[in-house]
Amino acid sequence: MFKGLGGLGDMAKMMKQAKEMQERVQGLQEEMQKIEVTGESGMGLVKARAAVSGDLLGLDIDPSILVASEKEVVEDLILAAIKDAQSRAKARAQEEQKKMLQDMGLPADMNLPI
Numbered sequence: 309m310f311k312g313l314g315g316l317g318d319m320a321k322m323m324k325q326a327k328e329m330q331e332r333v334q335g336l337q338e339e340m341q342k343i344e345v346t347g348e349s350g351m352g353l354v355k356a357r358a359a360v361s362g363d364l365l366g367l368d369i370d371p372s373i374l375v376a377s378e379k380e381v382v383e384d385l386i387l388a389a390i391k392d393a394q395s396r397a398k399a400r401a402q403e404e405q406k407k408m409l410q411d412m413g414l415p416a417d418m419n420l421p422i
Contacts (some may be wrong), residue, residue, distance in 0.1 A: 329412065336408050337361070345400055347393025354385040358393040360400045 340360040347356045355368040367389070373382055406416040 332408060332412065336404060340401055340404065343400065343404070345393055345396040347389045347391065347396055349388035349392060350385040354382075354389040356386075356389040356393040358390075358397045360397050360404065362394060362397050362401075364390060364393070 341363070343360040344357055344365060345360060347358065348354065350370075350373065353370040353373050357365040357367075359365055367386065369382070369386070373385065375382075409416050409418050
């Protein structure tokens with residue numbers, strides 16, 4: 309296609325590959341909005357759902373722990389469940405990024421802005 313133009317053919321190929329990578333990264337970002345993880349605390353009494361992107365999607369609190377005198381315990385359990393969900397989301401996001409990089413033939417530890 310670009311024969312006779314020296315390095316321009318290689319540059320066009322590189323630009324095409326960069327565009328493809330950008331599209332795949334964007335697709336991964338969109339996919340991460342759909343993948344959910346659940347964090348728990350208090351042996352499942354409090355559960356927090358989060359998207360792999362890190363957005364908190366919901367909380368499920370067992371009504372048996374909603375006692376006014378246990379307010380601080382409930383608050384701690386909620387925070388612990390949220391932190392667990394965020395930690396799981398981060399781990400899953402890294403796992404998904406590694407898979408995508410390997411599929412593209414790139415180093416799995418390459419850091420992408422996802």
